[in-house]
Amino acid sequence: MIFVERTAKPQVLYRNEMSWTAAIVAAKKNFDNNSSENNKRALDKAIKKYGNNEIKQVLIKMFHGKCAFCESYIENVDYGDIEHFKPKSKFPELAVTWSNLLLSCKKCNGAGQKGDNWPEPSEGGPLINPCEENPEDFFEFEFDEKTLMSIVIPINERGNASEKIYGLNKHTLLIDRKNMFRCW
Numbered sequence: 001m002i003f004v005e006r007t008a009k010p011q012v013l014y015r016n017e018m019s020w021t022a023a024i025v026a027a028k029k030n031f032d033n034n035s036s037e038n039n040k041r042a043l044d045k046a047i048k049k050y051g052n053n054e055i056k057q058v059l060i061k062m063f064h065g066k067c068a069f070c071e072s073y074i075e076n077v078d079y080g081d082i083e084h085f086k087p088k089s090k091f092p093e094l095a096v097t098w099s100n101l102l103l104s105c106k107k108c109n110g111a112g113q114k115g116d117n118w119p120e121p122s123e124g125g126p127l128i129n130p131c132e133e134n135p136e137d138f139f140e141f142e143f144d145e146k147t148l149m150s151i152v153i154p155i156n157e158r159g160n161a162s163e164k165i166y167g168l169n170k171h172t173l174l175i176d177r178k179n180m181f182r183c184w
């Protein structure tokens, strides 16, 4: 995971971020008052505005086609997911907020990893946002010249929680990093 500088907000969000957010907040209020199927559908529909293709394209460019967490190139095998740093299930009002959107591969966006996970400070949170904080302040890389294995070592509590939830030392990533060293 590396620091990625956030680029300018997509035009579609300059035009719609406020009205889309207002619609989500209103739909959430209706759903909280009456959790009917209709109100659930209306809330889902309001939240889904984030899936706009222009937003996706700007994120792909900003992350150079790589996942915000595992840095795998997504474009060869997938279209990539728009990832909500603060999960939209817990923070629906941030579903179309530019500063909350990242690009992620399906695996990292899955329930077993980042997904909807949002640890509280008592659980080692908040997670590290690669567009707001430098991962180098939370991790060190340990490289074993014999095995060519490069392991992410958390150096504080938030680094620890993020390494676990983002799966930064999962076997497939260790192999990937090893292959990268072989190519050099």
Ligand SMILES: [Zn+2]
Binding pocket: 067, 068, 069, 070, 071, 072, 104, 105, 106, 107, 108, 109
């Ligand atoms: Zn990933």
